[in-house]
Amino acid sequence: xxxxxxxxxxxxxxxxxxxxxxxxxxxxxxxxxxxxxxxxxxxxxxxxxxxxxxxxxxxxxxxxxxxxxxxxxxxxxxxxxxxxxxxxxxxxxxxxxxxxxxxxxxxxxxxxxxxxxxxxxxxxxxxxxxxxxxxxxxxxxxxxxxxxxxxxxxxxxxxxxxxxxxxxxxxxxxxxxxxxxxxxxxxxxxxxxxxxxxxxxxxxxxxxxxxxxxxxxxxxxxxxxxxxxxxxxxxxxxxxxxxxxxxxxxxxxxxxxxxxxxxxxxxxx
Numbered sequence: 001x002x003x004x005x006x007x008x009x010x011x012x013x014x015x016x017x018x019x020x021x022x023x024x025x026x027x028x029x030x031x032x033x034x035x036x037x038x039x040x041x042x043x044x045x046x047x048x049x050x051x052x053x054x055x056x057x058x059x060x061x062x063x064x065x066x067x068x069x070x071x072x073x074x075x076x077x078x079x080x081x082x083x084x085x086x087x088x089x090x091x092x093x094x095x096x097x098x099x100x101x102x103x104x105x106x107x108x109x110x111x112x113x114x115x116x117x118x119x120x121x122x123x124x125x126x127x128x129x130x131x132x133x134x135x136x137x138x139x140x141x142x143x144x145x146x147x148x149x150x151x152x153x154x155x156x157x158x159x160x161x162x163x164x165x166x167x168x169x170x171x172x173x174x175x176x177x178x179x180x181x182x183x184x185x186x187x188x189x190x191x192x193x194x195x196x197x198x199x200x201x202x203x204x205x206x207x208x209x210x211x212x213x214x215x216x217x218x219x220x221x222x223x224x225x226x227x228x229x230x231x232x233x234x235x236x237x238x239x240x241x242x243x244x245x246x247x248x249x250x251x252x253x254x255x256x257x258x259x260x261x262x263x264x265x266x267x268x269x
Contacts, residue, residue, distance in 0.1 A: 066122040068096075070113035073133035075163035079171035081125040081141045083155065088125035089175055093118055095140045096129050103138050103158040112137050136162045141173045144206070144220045152219040152228075154179035154208075179210060181229050183217035188231040189254035193262030195225040195241050200265050207243035209264070239264070 062078075077096060083089045095118045097111040111117025112132060121127045121141070140158035155175035163169045195204045203225030210218025211229070214237065221227045221241075236253045239262060246266040254260055 078128035152181040189258035
């Protein structure tokens with residue numbers, strides 16, 4: 001046995017009698033060569049230390065629930081999602097794919113990982129896509145809540161990337177509030193209602209409802225298909241509701257302090 005391998009034991013025994021301060025941790029490989037931790041391998045959760053352009057993920061093992069393995073590619077896309085205050089965001093869905101239109105709003109989405117191309121970020125906002133095909137694609141993160149939450153805030157961000165074969169792309173994503181159900185004047189109208197499937201009975205949760213003329217005014221439907229838009233300024237509006245490949249609209253006119261109740265039903269395919 002080499003003397004080097006006995007040093008940790010001798011040191012530990014000696015500390016029992018004379019006491020030791022906390023030592024600096026040095027990793028030693030099988031050949032006895034010291035190796036130091038990589039200072040650049042971790043993203044902090046505060047705004048000051050997390051201002052690097054691209055998102056390096058933490059060294060802690062990422063659970064399988066937060067890793068999506070695509071088909072036949074050999075690129076990796078990973079990163080971390082932060083809110084507008086620079087803090088890691090946990091209630092986040094991350095998507096990888098192509099969008100028919102502007103990915104900055106809700107549009108038809110074509111996943112880069114076969115039928116499933118969306119995963120939830122872990123409690124530190126971290127995510128990873130593995131076996132990604134090389135080529136141009138879009139990485140998008142969004143954070144949503146119930147349509148009847150007060151106040152409701154919908155956060156969204158996206159970035160275009162182009163991973164190469166065998167490349168590991170590390171990307172930081174910073175969310176911005178793009179929609180809220182608090183729509184304007186404190187004495188404005190309230191537009192509320194329910195969203196149903198084409199049978200008129202099945203509630204449709206997680207549909208996006210917004211005003212076409214005021215797109216920052218919107219929310220997601222809750223588990224029962226309900227939604228509430230508050231403080232809507234007087235005027236004429238088209239209420240648009242959609243979810244994946246379903247869509248419906250209804251025109252309304254509201255006055256100050258009106259309360260309008262709508263039943264939005266998706267048309268049959």
